[in-house]
Amino acid sequence: KLVHRGDSSSSRETTGDIRRGMDCADLKQAIIDHINFTQARLVSQATLNDWYMAVAYAVRDRMLDDWHVSLGHLRNRSLKIVSYLSAEFLMGPHLGNNLVNLGIVESVRRAVAELGQNLDDLLRQEEEPGLGNGGLGRLAACYLDSLATLRVPAIGYGIRYEFGIFDQEIRDGWQVEITDKWLRMGNPWEICRPDISYLVKLGGHTEQYSDENDCLRVRWVPGKVIKGVAYDTPVAGYCSGVTDLLRLWKSEAVESFNFQAFNLGDYYRAVDEKVSSETISKVLYPNDEPQIGKQLRLAQQYFFVSCSLQDMLRIQRLRGENIGDLAGSFAVQLNDTHPSIAVAELMRLLVDEQMMEWEPAWEITCNVMAYTNHTLLPEALEKWPLPLFSAMLPRHLEIIFEINRRFLDQVRSASPGDDGLAARLSIIDEGGERYVRMAHLASVGSHAINGVAALHTELLKETVLKDFHDLYPERFHNVTNGVTPRRWVLLSNPALARLISGKIGEGWVTRPEELRALEKFAGQPAFQKSWRKVKLENKSILAAVIRERTGIQVDPASLFDVLVKRIHEYKRQHLKVLHIITLFNRIKADPKSEVRSRTFIFGGKAAPGYHMAKLIIKLITSVGEVVNNDPDVAGRLKVVFFPDFNVTNGQLVYPAADLSEQISTAGKEASGTGNMKFSLNGALTIGTLDGANVEIRQEVGEENFFLFGHTAAEVQELKSRGYDPRSWYEGNAPLRAVIDRIAAGDFSPGDRNLFQPLVDQLLGHDDYLLLADYQAYMDCQDRVDAAFRDRDAWTEMSILNVARMGMFSSDRAIREYCENIWHAPPIPGD
Numbered sequence: 001k002l003v004h005r006g007d008s009s010s011s012r013e014t015t016g017d018i019r020r021g022m023d024c025a026d027l028k029q030a031i032i033d034h035i036n037f038t039q040a041r042l043v044s045q046a047t048l049n050d051w052y053m054a055v056a057y058a059v060r061d062r063m064l065d066d067w068h069v070s071l072g073h074l075r076n077r078s079l080k081i082v083s084y085l086s087a088e089f090l091m092g093p094h095l096g097n098n099l100v101n102l103g104i105v106e107s108v109r110r111a112v113a114e115l116g117q118n119l120d121d122l123l124r125q126e127e128e129p130g131l132g133n134g135g136l137g138r139l140a141a142c143y144l145d146s147l148a149t150l151r152v153p154a155i156g157y158g159i160r161y162e163f164g165i166f167d168q169e170i171r172d173g174w175q176v177e178i179t180d181k182w183l184r185m186g187n188p189w190e191i192c193r194p195d196i197s198y199l200v201k202l203g204g205h206t207e208q209y210s211d212e213n214d215c216l217r218v219r220w221v222p223g224k225v226i227k228g229v230a231y232d233t234p235v236a237g238y239c240s241g242v243t244d245l246l247r248l249w250k251s252e253a254v255e256s257f258n259f260q261a262f263n264l265g266d267y268y269r270a271v272d273e274k275v276s277s278e279t280i281s282k283v284l285y286p287n288d289e290p291q292i293g294k295q296l297r298l299a300q301q302y303f304f305v306s307c308s309l310q311d312m313l314r315i316q317r318l319r320g321e322n323i324g325d326l327a328g329s330f331a332v333q334l335n336d337t338h339p340s341i342a343v344a345e346l347m348r349l350l351v352d353e354q355m356m357e358w359e360p361a362w363e364i365t366c367n368v369m370a371y372t373n374h375t376l377l378p379e380a381l382e383k384w385p386l387p388l389f390s391a392m393l394p395r396h397l398e399i400i401f402e403i404n405r406r407f408l409d410q411v412r413s414a415s416p417g418d419d420g421l422a423a424r425l426s427i428i429d430e431g432g433e434r435y436v437r438m439a440h441l442a443s444v445g446s447h448a449i450n451g452v453a454a455l456h457t458e459l460l461k462e463t464v465l466k467d468f469h470d471l472y473p474e475r476f477h478n479v480t481n482g483v484t485p486r487r488w489v490l491l492s493n494p495a496l497a498r499l500i501s502g503k504i505g506e507g508w509v510t511r512p513e514e515l516r517a518l519e520k521f522a523g524q525p526a527f528q529k530s531w532r533k534v535k536l537e538n539k540s541i542l543a544a545v546i547r548e549r550t551g552i553q554v555d556p557a558s559l560f561d562v563l564v565k566r567i568h569e570y571k572r573q574h575l576k577v578l579h580i581i582t583l584f585n586r587i588k589a590d591p592k593s594e595v596r597s598r599t600f601i602f603g604g605k606a607a608p609g610y611h612m613a614k615l616i617i618k619l620i621t622s623v624g625e626v627v628n629n630d631p632d633v634a635g636r637l638k639v640v641f642f643p644d645f646n647v648t649n650g651q652l653v654y655p656a657a658d659l660s661e662q663i664s665t666a667g668k669e670a671s672g673t674g675n676m677k678f679s680l681n682g683a684l685t686i687g688t689l690d691g692a693n694v695e696i697r698q699e700v701g702e703e704n705f706f707l708f709g710h711t712a713a714e715v716q717e718l719k720s721r722g723y724d725p726r727s728w729y730e731g732n733a734p735l736r737a738v739i740d741r742i743a744a745g746d747f748s749p750g751d752r753n754l755f756q757p758l759v760d761q762l763l764g765h766d767d768y769l770l771l772a773d774y775q776a777y778m779d780c781q782d783r784v785d786a787a788f789r790d791r792d793a794w795t796e797m798s799i800l801n802v803a804r805m806g807m808f809s810s811d812r813a814i815r816e817y818c819e820n821i822w823h824a825p826p827i828p829g830d
């Protein structure tokens with residue numbers, strides 16, 4: 001009998017273990033139990049959220065056996081643990097992904113249905129943990145999925161932000177930021193581990209002292225101490241039996257109250273102390289590229305790095321191994337420079353706390369650490385003013401000076417007299433106000449340095465890290481990014497996954513090179529028809545959501561032309577706008593001119609302080625306002641700004657795209673990963689030779705990719721010749737007409753100067769060469785229109801894109817890291 005406790009409304013038979021059982025009856029009983037005992041609700045009174053929570057807990061229970069076994073492997077001395085240090089993990093909603101990876105979507109769907117609920121409704125209840133800005137944070141999440149799928153023992157270490165990336169609303173065409181209170185309704189996926197916590201020091205000063213052997217040592221006397229508490233989330237591999245660990249740190253006050261000692265003044269001071277300690281993990285900084293020199297951000301970075309390294313030392317002791325063998329037990333990957341203070345912190349822990357000598361400590365540090373660079377933009381490279389740094393991390397600054405002294409000694413003895421070289425390589429920027437350059441710290445203290453796409457790695461070696469490449473060529477690797485086909489196809493595009501598996505079997509989910517088997521069906525009319533049907537269904541689903549969220553009616557039969565990513569001038573969302581206005585002008589010049597039906601879908605958040613990015617959003621919505629309602633356009637063009645682009649919305653958008661816009665200025669986008677998600681879902685790409693576009697084009701074939709624009713080398717060349725945007729404007733009549741329309745206020749009634757800053761930037765500087773690429777982009781878009789007209793040829797290209805995207809699985813990327821950088825083998829199969 002289904003034991004119903006405290007609720008008389010439903011009773012049925014159960015077979016066994018409600019914590020583990022996979023029978024429908026077990027699942028139902030488990031869900032009801034969680035409604036009754038975890039949510040403390042009667043089934044008859046349960047809200048949709050109670051149902052979601054109960055299902056989440058029932059699924060989590062079913063992850064725990066594998067998790068315990070996997071956690072046990074952390075103590076297996078023959079296995080190396082990958083420690084992925086990242087200030088961001090953009091995991092996306094957990095429930096759907098866990099159902100997919102555990103292979104229990106259908107059984108849970110049925111159990112939920114028999115309880116009178118709809119699984120899709122429950123999936124929509126989950127508030128996604130938005131603990132990241134964009135590509136970098138999402139990459140970390142894809143990599144955890146692949147690590148668990150490939151059975152590699154791994155811990156993702158990061159920060160449990162109380163408020164993640166803001167929610168975006170569009171009001172009057174402008175972005176408005178809303179606080180992301182993702183924990184409001186509780187988080188069923190995390191397990192708080194109050195017993196796993198570490199103290200982290202901040203501020204104060206250092207002192208020298210003599211130890212018992214009369215050795216001179218340094219003691220750090222902090223101004224303040226805070227505590228980091230572990231919150232663990234299981235990360236299940238796809239049918240791999242391995243469940244890895246995401247361990248996020250929450251900051252707390254060390255002693256909340258000291259009741260014995262308090263008088264009124266001390267009481268308030270104690271409360272202030274608590275509040276300021278908790279501030280550290282309060283909020284994710286919503287800035288992607290340009291670096292902001294905020295003190296709290298450095299505190300966040302140090303906080304999570306220190307907790308994570310202390311945790312690794314604890315695990316090392318649990319394994320019964322010597323601290324000196326740390327590099328045999330752990331591979332630490334620095335996800336950009338955000339965690340690069342780890343180099344100095346590990347040195348401090350080894351030298352000051354483990355009383356190790358400098359040289360062996362340094363060898364361990366370099367053997368453990370590896371650094372991934374994600375950007376070439378000079379303004380994005382992290383550097384901290386010395387006064388700020390020494391006020392917060394006085395001991396680390398001393399250690400960095402010592403690292404730098406030894407490093408520059410080597411440089412000088414290898415290149416005597418080359419003071420310029422030493423100055424360029426120095427971890428301390430001494431030209432003017434002094435800074436600590438974090439990319440230099442990471443490069444000096446790591447045995448491996450990698451870029452995230454072939455072109456990016458080459459440019460890294462030639463530009464930002466050129467001197468390091470000359471010095472340590474063997475440290476440089478390329479690992480082209482990848483995305484997980486579990487979340488980005490199986491979960492988000494189930495209809496396409498079914499169609500593919502029906503043809504070639506399910507092996508592609510873990511061996512995506514098998515997608516190649518689709519090539520032979522690419523020209524088959526019946527298969528093409530099914531392929532188009534899936535795409536059309538996905539477009540209809542998206543169209544309904546667009547209608548609901550923006551009020552705009554779009555035609556699923558039109559070409560869905562999509563540009564979703566963070567808003568940034570280098571990503572050139574406004575180049576897409578120039579295209580739209582060009583088409584608009586053609587219609588206005590001759591309403592009967594043939595302009596093919598297109599739906600332009602934009603999405604993405606702007607950093608709250610990035611005015612130009614926010615103005616670009618306003619430009620998109622304003623152009624939409626005019627174009628969407630123009631009688632001459634007559635519905636042929638629709639412009640949509642889809643608000644609040646995040647992982648959840650991405651899962652709706654990628655499967656519905658016909659055309660993927662990857663139009664950054666060549667040399668600026670390190671890799672891109674959205675480009676991969678689109679193509680894996682059958683969109684064709686229009687793009688520049690930038691980031692991973694280069695390799696995507698190579699793989700899918702140049703005849704299946706719409707290429708335009710100056711190459712990175714040509715961009716360089718243009719700029720060094722003295723780029724003059726105004727001459728491009730004057731020499732191109734349609735371009736002039738487009739810019740003049742914006743400048744004349746045609747899209748900003750009542751405020752003709754609204755977009756003047758944008759126009760001034762384009763005509764005055766045009767740092768990202770929109771005007772130089774304009775004509776090539778228009779011509780390429782005309783080729784897209786022509787190609788879309790031939791439905792069968794287009795479908796064939798779409799199938800070939802999917803068939804040839806295998807190399808962009810994050811499994812391939814993780815295998816490369818494991819083999820070339822981490823030297824971490826998988827857990828042997830059961």
Ligand code: NBX
Pocket residue numbers: 133134135136137139287288289290291374375452481669670671672673691
């Ligand atoms: O990392 C992105 C790059 O722009 C993409 O080209 C690349 O594909 C992706 C993964 O390698 N970078 C990125 O997303 N950066 C940030 O989100 C970021 C966040 C905080 C910050 C600086 C950058 N302080």
